[in-house]
Amino acid sequence: MQDWRKNKLFFAILMAPSAFWLVVFFTIPLAIVWVYSFGGRGPEGQTLIGFSFENYRRAVEWIHLGIIWKSIVIASITTAACLLLGFPLALAIAFAPSRLKNVLLLLVILPFWTNLLIRTYSWIAVLRERGFLNFGLEWLWDRADLLFTFVGMPDLFGEFQPLRLLYNLPAVVIALIHVHLPFMVLPLYATLEKLDRSYLEASLDLGASQWRTLSSVTVPLAMPGIATGVLLTFILSLGSFLAPDLLGGTEGLMIGNLIAHQFGPSRDWAFGSALSFLIMYATFIVLWIRSTVASRSQTGLGI
Amino acid sequence: MKTGMLAEAGKAIGTATRARPKRRVLPLDYARRRSIQALLAGIFVFLYFPIVALVAFSFNNSRRNVTWQGFTFDYYVKAFNNASLHEAFTNSLIVAGVSTLISTALGAMLGLALYRFRFPMKGLVDGWVSLPIVIPEICMGVAMLAFFAAMDIQLGLATITVSHIAFTIPFVAVVIRARMAGFDQSLEEASRDLGAGQWQTFWNVTFPYMGPGLVAGALLAFTLSLDDFVITFFTSGPGSTTFPIKIYSMVRFSVTPEVNAASTVLIVLTLTLTVIAMVIQGRSGKQMVGK
Numbered sequence: 001m002q003d004w005r006k007n008k009l010f011f012a013i014l015m016a017p018s019a020f021w022l023v024v025f026f027t028i029p030l031a032i033v034w035v036y037s038f039g040g041r042g043p044e045g046q047t048l049i050g051f052s053f054e055n056y057r058r059a060v061e062w063i064h065l066g067i068i069w070k071s072i073v074i075a076s077i078t079t080a081a082c083l084l085l086g087f088p089l090a091l092a093i094a095f096a097p098s099r100l101k102n103v104l105l106l107l108v109i110l111p112f113w114t115n116l117l118i119r120t121y122s123w124i125a126v127l128r129e130r131g132f133l134n135f136g137l138e139w140l141w142d143r144a145d146l147l148f149t150f151v152g153m154p155d156l157f158g159e160f161q162p163l164r165l166l167y168n169l170p171a172v173v174i175a176l177i178h179v180h181l182p183f184m185v186l187p188l189y190a191t192l193e194k195l196d197r198s199y200l201e202a203s204l205d206l207g208a209s210q211w212r213t214l215s216s217v218t219v220p221l222a223m224p225g226i227a228t229g230v231l232l233t234f235i236l237s238l239g240s241f242l243a244p245d246l247l248g249g250t251e252g253l254m255i256g257n258l259i260a261h262q263f264g265p266s267r268d269w270a271f272g273s274a275l276s277f278l279i280m281y282a283t284f285i286v287l288w289i290r291s292t293v294a295s296r297s298q299t300g301l302g303i
Numbered sequence: 304m305k306t307g308m309l310a311e312a313g314k315a316i317g318t319a320t321r322a323r324p325k326r327r328v329l330p331l332d333y334a335r336r337r338s339i340q341a342l343l344a345g346i347f348v349f350l351y352f353p354i355v356a357l358v359a360f361s362f363n364n365s366r367r368n369v370t371w372q373g374f375t376f377d378y379y380v381k382a383f384n385n386a387s388l389h390e391a392f393t394n395s396l397i398v399a400g401v402s403t404l405i406s407t408a409l410g411a412m413l414g415l416a417l418y419r420f421r422f423p424m425k426g427l428v429d430g431w432v433s434l435p436i437v438i439p440e441i442c443m444g445v446a447m448l449a450f451f452a453a454m455d456i457q458l459g460l461a462t463i464t465v466s467h468i469a470f471t472i473p474f475v476a477v478v479i480r481a482r483m484a485g486f487d488q489s490l491e492e493a494s495r496d497l498g499a500g501q502w503q504t505f506w507n508v509t510f511p512y513m514g515p516g517l518v519a520g521a522l523l524a525f526t527l528s529l530d531d532f533v534i535t536f537f538t539s540g541p542g543s544t545t546f547p548i549k550i551y552s553m554v555r556f557s558v559t560p561e562v563n564a565a566s567t568v569l570i571v572l573t574l575t576l577t578v579i580a581m582v583i584q585g586r587s588g589k590q591m592v593g594k
Binding site for chain 1: 331332333339342343346347349350351352353354356357360370408409410412413415416419420421422430431432434435437438439440441442443445446447448449450453465466468469470472476501526530532533537547550551554555558566569570573574577
């Protein structure tokens with residue numbers, strides 16, 4: 001690596017265009033929103049510049065706090081489910097023979113490269129009243145009914161009532177797990193892959209069970225990957241907009257929808273800015289935690 | 304007594320399995336355990352069923368039915384003849400094309416600078432330029448909207464393109480940096496020693512090496528732009544509908560086989576581009592190892 005002073009002209013030529021672009025079309029827009037978040041709303045929906053914490057105070061009023069709390073709960077459930085599903089998946093991929101490993105990795109990554117909007121709305125056809133899931137359940141129901149008719153108990157179940165699976169909170173959670181699972185699996189896989197297998201073998205050879213090895217050796221060693229995956233999944237699902245918008249109905253609204261509403265029909269950009277920056281602050285905290293965890297685990301592995 | 308019997312039974316099963324050496328599972332070979340296999344199968348069904356069903360039912364000969372009524376291309380013809388879908392698709396290609404050209408150039412320069420130079424506060428700059436990757440899209444979307452409104456700029460294809468460039472630059476930079484990590488700097492030194500100037504060295508030695516990274520980065524930027532919904536949603540105005548925005552407004556109305564046909568076209572297009580990008584990156588990776 002070269003010191004920038006040794007070749008100032010080349011360094012400037014390389015850095016200047018993208019630095020300019022990211023200052024003007026990324027940093028300044030964020031700064032504007034940050035400034036707005038302390039402002040207010042004029043009578044005609046214009047944004048007034050000012051300095052007060054009024055917008056942040058409004059965000060923790062009951063009506064909004066409910067949505068924020070719900071968003072945190074949804075993001076937490078999503079993260080936990082992704083970890084529970086993603087860890088065995090990542091473990092199996094990391095220890096699989098190399099041919100199978102590549103196939104499995106590709107299978108995890110492919111949905112990741114399918115459009116977010118399409119992946120989200122694809123759940124409508126699965127979950128709606130006349131959807132695939134209800135259709136499958138009805139089929140099973142009818143078979144069971146037929147079976148009981150054979151053994152002399154006709155009409156025990158009655159008519160099949162389709163379940164309301166769409167436009168509620170579980171629908172949002174299901175879609176969010178679907179969308180974010182790769183974000184959990186990839187960092188987990190990256191650490192499990194690099195992990196020194198002799199530790200695991202030693203644990204097993206010394207008589208520890210698979211579960212004991214998993215909980216006392218594999219999981220602690222995989223902590224940096226777990227931290228990255230958990231934080232990434234949490235932040236991404238906390239800021240979701242599409243899944244609650246398309247699948248949540250009125251029950252499954254999240255902060256993202258509240259923000260979009262302020263910048264849309266409500267025309268209260270100052271309040272929307274404050275809500276948006278609440279997610280940004282959460283993101284910064286998460287990034288800070290991640291970097292401290294990363295530096296600690298680096299020193300920890302030196303033992 | 305009971306435990307003793309269990310142990311005996313266990314031993315018997317053990318010898319039975321040992322008699323067939325093919326089925327023996329090594330302790331760390333989790334992918335070969337039946338329970339893990341069942342879990343994996345379940346996860347992959349969960350991951351793929353909705354998308355596969357969507358694609359399959361875009362060929363279904365029925366408007367609103369979850370049962371298979373026969374194969375048809377009708378909805379593709381319909382989607383193709385839908386003028387507004389057509390226009391949205393053209394808009395998406397224009398935005399993705401222009402933003403890819405600019406973000407590939409800028410991102411490549413940024414990636415090269417970060418790979419090559421040591422400078423004060425590099426960690427901070429590193430974090431700053433990767434911020435568009437990590438912050439939730441909705442935050443960036445509303446920020447761009449607020450910015451264009453504050454500058455009194457009319458929303459349209461230009462504002463979408465500008466925003467797409469901003470969020471794809473960091474992705475291109477990451478790809479280029481990864482590519483350059485395998486670069487042998489003594490090649491540059493050799494070129495300089497043999498009398499080539501700095502620019503000559505750059506264009507004849509460094510730049511050709513970047514090639515596969517540039518193609519992969521450009522393909523990544525193109526697919527990210529083509530696929531983006533949230534940021535585009537906030538930066539598009541009337542008359543600048545992109546393909547995903549159009550699909551969204553159709554979905555809000557009703558999920559029809561026609562939307563599914565349009566979505567399938569988008570899926571096939573992005574997956575093809577991504578696979579090409581991965582093959583190029585994989586091949587260049589092998590080259591690196593070969594050296």
